[in-house]
Amino acid sequence: MSSPGRRLGFGLAINEAFHQVMEEDPSVVLIGQGVKSPWYVGNTCNGLVARFGERRVYDTPVSENAVTGAAVGAALAGLRPVVVHPRMDFMLYAFDPIINEAANWRYMSGGAAHVPVVFWGIINRAGEQAAQHSQALHSVFAHVPGLKVVAPSTPRDAKGLMVAAIRDDDPVVFVDERWLYGGEEEVPTEVYGTPIGKAAIRREGTDVTLVAFSYLAPKALEAAAVLAKEGISAEVIDLRTLKPLDAATVVKSVSKTGRAVVCDVGWRTGGIGGEIAAQITEACWAGLKAAPVRVALPDLPAPASRSLEAAYYPGAAQVVAAAREVVARGRG
Amino acid sequence: MEGTDRTTLLLNLYRTMLRIRLVEERFVEPILSGEVKCPVHLYTGQEAVAAGVCAALEDGDYVFGSHRSHGHYLAKGGDLAKMVAEIYCKATGCARGRGGSMHVIAPSAGMMGAAPIVAGTISLAVGAAYAASVRGDGRVSVSFFGDGATGEGVLYESLNLAAVLKLPAIFVCENNLYSTHLPILECRPSEEVYKIAEPFGIAARRVDGNDALAVYEAASSAVSRCRAGQGPVFLEALTYRWRGHVGPDDNIQGAHTDIRSPEEIERWRKRDPIGRLRALLLRDGAAGEAELASLDERIAAEVEAAASAARAADFPATKELADHVFSRP
Ligand SMILES: Cc1ncc(C[n+]2csc(CCOP(=O)(O)OP(=O)(O)O)c2C)c(N)n1
Ligand SMILES: [Mg+2]
Numbered sequence: 300m301s302s303p304g305r306r307l308g309f310g311l312a313i314n315e316a317f318h319q320v321m322e323e324d325p326s327v328v329l330i331g332q333g334v335k336s337p338w339y340v341g342n343t344c345n346g347l348v349a350r351f352g353e354r355r356v357y358d359t360p361v362s363e364n365a366v367t368g369a370a371v372g373a374a375l376a377g378l379r380p381v382v383v384h385p386r387m388d389f390m391l392y393a394f395d396p397i398i399n400e401a402a403n404w405r406y407m408s409g410g411a412a413h414v415p416v417v418f419w420g421i422i423n424r425a426g427e428q429a430a431q432h433s434q435a436l437h438s439v440f441a442h443v444p445g446l447k448v449v450a451p452s453t454p455r456d457a458k459g460l461m462v463a464a465i466r467d468d469d470p471v472v473f474v475d476e477r478w479l480y481g482g483e484e485e486v487p488t489e490v491y492g493t494p495i496g497k498a499a500i501r502r503e504g505t506d507v508t509l510v511a512f513s514y515l516a517p518k519a520l521e522a523a524a525v526l527a528k529e530g531i532s533a534e535v536i537d538l539r540t541l542k543p544l545d546a547a548t549v550v551k552s553v554s555k556t557g558r559a560v561v562c563d564v565g566w567r568t569g570g571i572g573g574e575i576a577a578q579i580t581e582a583c584w585a586g587l588k589a590a591p592v593r594v595a596l597p598d599l600p601a602p603a604s605r606s607l608e609a610a611y612y613p614g615a616a617q618v619v620a621a622a623r624e625v626v627a628r629g630r631g
Numbered sequence: 632m633e634g635t636d637r638t639t640l641l642l643n644l645y646r647t648m649l650r651i652r653l654v655e656e657r658f659v660e661p662i663l664s665g666e667v668k669c670p671v672h673l674y675t676g677q678e679a680v681a682a683g684v685c686a687a688l689e690d691g692d693y694v695f696g697s698h699r700s701h702g703h704y705l706a707k708g709g710d711l712a713k714m715v716a717e718i719y720c721k722a723t724g725c726a727r728g729r730g731g732s733m734h735v736i737a738p739s740a741g742m743m744g745a746a747p748i749v750a751g752t753i754s755l756a757v758g759a760a761y762a763a764s765v766r767g768d769g770r771v772s773v774s775f776f777g778d779g780a781t782g783e784g785v786l787y788e789s790l791n792l793a794a795v796l797k798l799p800a801i802f803v804c805e806n807n808l809y810s811t812h813l814p815i816l817e818c819r820p821s822e823e824v825y826k827i828a829e830p831f832g833i834a835a836r837r838v839d840g841n842d843a844l845a846v847y848e849a850a851s852s853a854v855s856r857c858r859a860g861q862g863p864v865f866l867e868a869l870t871y872r873w874r875g876h877v878g879p880d881d882n883i884q885g886a887h888t889d890i891r892s893p894e895e896i897e898r899w900r901k902r903d904p905i906g907r908l909r910a911l912l913l914r915d916g917a918a919g920e921a922e923l924a925s926l927d928e929r930i931a932a933e934v935e936a937a938a939s940a941a942r943a944a945d946f947p948a949t950k951e952l953a954d955h956v957f958s959r960p
Binding site for chain 1: 729734
């Protein structure tokens with residue numbers, strides 16, 4: 300009973316995913332700091348405690364390591380927990396249960412056990428919050444075998460990927476970004492999963508492929524509009540999933556355009572953006588008209604001061620500049 | 632303690648607390664107007680803890696803080712103007728605009744830094760105590776943290792480490808009964824925090840965190856124990872924050888996330904640590920109304936000058952974005 304035209308913001312789209320999946324599956328629980336306070340998680344958890352009770356929707360003490368480990372253990376014992384870290388920086392206390400335990404559990408048990416858990420980490424940055432309240436760690440998680448990593452940029456995908464992540468039988472790191480919470484669009488009312496591992500082509504083009512995700516996906520679309528006015532036709536891919544990476548969609552696009560700009564919302568060195576550029580180079584070498592160019596955060600901790608923040612975070616202008624560069628450099 | 636010593640101490644405590652209070656309250660307006668943008672966790676109401684503990688320390692002793700550390704910084708002797716400038720995120724700030732309110736630091740005064748990762752600096756404070764023990768230089772190291780930090784495992788690891796090594800470490804838990812939007816009994820089974828240290832054989836007690844003199848006395852004996860090589864001490868200071876978790880009022884700025892009742896806040900305001908010390912000073916005859924009024928004025932002027940200077944200062948230059956990552960670029 301989808302009602303066409305119904306629009307939702309990013310936060311309420313996630314909220315709807317919880318309401319629907321928790322209703323259909325009593326093994327789904329949501330734990331973590333702030334699930335009963337909008338201060339931490341905005342409107343993503345509206346109405347959940349009232350509907351499902353404080354046991355299934357548990358606002359925890361400040362104990363990231365234990366709470367995340369408990370989510371992993373509960374998953375082993377038959378629940379499908381979502382554990383929220385309202386700020387990704389706090390997840391660093393939980394690296395052991397995420398990386399040592401959950402990620403490895405299925406493999407090191409030879410498939411005897413598995414861990415259907417969602418580690419939801421919200422990137423919350425800018426506003427002069429400085430180095431410990433700004434970090435984007437998606438690439439670290441994508442580096443680890445045994446973890447899937449999704450990073451939606453739109454309300455529709457936020458809902459669909461949360462549903463898919465919860466239904467997945469393996470650990471999924473769900474990474475979103477406060478900067479995206481202003482977004483609003485038509486979101487189907489029924490419960491649906493957005494396939495994990497499938498990118499979306501947001502705009503078709505012929506001269507250059509802009510590969511992006513999370514907050515840089517809408518920025519890449521803005522950039523494409525600017526580039527169009529200059530006669531550069533940009534194709535925009537929103538990865539949506541970082542691992543497993545939808546290399547096929549990226550390779551197909553770059554094979555067509557011969558040029559790629561890869562946009563990463565994290566630091567440059569060792570980031571997923573470098574991995575994507577490497578895969579493009581390996582797969583598309585013969586057809587590349589120029590080396591791929593990366594847009595990423597500089598290899599620096601996040602500064603506090605607004606003057607430095609403005610220089611630190613790339614936006615549409617940096618994507619435009621990178622696209623111009625890769626087009627100018629082209630060898631064909 | 633008698634006579635002039637006591638008078639000096641009381642006046643020092645009063646001055647320290649008032650400096651903290653007036654600085655904190657001076658931020659209210661610029662936070663609400665958006666001029667100060669970084670997250671600011673005001674210390675108003677808890678001044679007696681920082682003042683009392685730091686009055687028991689020497690310059691060379693170490694202090695590590697949390698997200699709510701303006702008071703620790705000032706009480707330990709950090710430069711007031713540089714702190715205000717940092718909270719404005721200006722180039723003239725104590726962290727050159729790189730850290731903001733949550734990273735106030737003054738190593739030369741023994742204020743070794745602050746960090747908003749809950750419990751993040753507790754083990755660091757233990758490490759500084761270890762350094763002191765390696766050198767045998769008699770310094771002590773203080774870790775300030777909130778009741779919320781009792782949820783983090785690293786606190787217990789740190790207690791154990793300090794106890795096993797008999798380190799000159801003082802754990803100061805400022806129990807203000809809330810961790811953001813959660814009352815303490817939703818975070819832990821008991822309101823009495825100090826008891827967590829007992830299984831480690833650590834001397835532990837609770838003090839009235841709104842009584843600067845009581846805090847000072849407890850801290851002094853803790854410092855003596857540490858300097859005598861008798862190992863760590865745990866102090867729980869029961870206190871209350873008057874303002875929002877972050878910013879002046881969570882219910883103005885956030886979405887009604889302060890769940891504390893106005894009556895409860897009012898009850899604690901009546902236990903104002905500064906008002907109490909002021910009354911004590913007057914009662915003791917340690918200071919007269921006129922003397923205190925002129926002290927108040929001088930501090931207010933100092934704060935006003937710092938705020939003006941901070942407002943007038945430049946933000947860090949963009950070309951310096953990559954500075955301070957490593958000792959050499
Ligand atoms: C590791 C970590 N988890 C969560 C947070 C979010 N957070 C900021 S302050 C705070 C609790 C603070 O409570 P308390 O320690 O009692 O200090 P108070 O604010 O009362 O001074 C929390 C949970 C954080 N900063 N770091
Ligand atoms: Mg507290």
